[in-house]
Amino acid sequence: MIDSNKKIYNIxxxxxxxxxxxxxxxxxxxxxxxxRILVKIKDDEIIIEGIITTIGFxxxxxx
Numbered sequence: 450m451i452d453s454n455k456k457i458y459n460i461x462x463x464x465x466x467x468x469x470x471x472x473x474x475x476x477x478x479x480x481x482x483x484x485r486i487l488v489k490i491k492d493d494e495i496i497i498e499g500i501i502t503t504i505g506f507x508x509x510x511x512x
Contacts, residue, residue, distance in 0.1 A: 476502065485510050 465480040469487065479486040487503040487510060503510045 483507075 466477050466488075469476045469478050475489055477488050477490055479488060483506055485503075485505065485507050486501055489502055
């Protein structure tokens with residue numbers, strides 16, 4: 450889903466993201482250095498909205 454939309458909208462494909470495993474299936478993790486951003490993806494027709502739920506270091510956000 451995200452890969453195809455990144456190609457359509459010509460978004461930088463070097464973003465390090467992956468789906469968080471476990472019971473939170475609609476949360477994705479974006480990694481930039483030591484910082485992690487947890488994002489909830491909402492696909493509404495053409496608009497893709499990312500809601501930032503948490504920003505921080507891995508030891509703090511995966512609790």
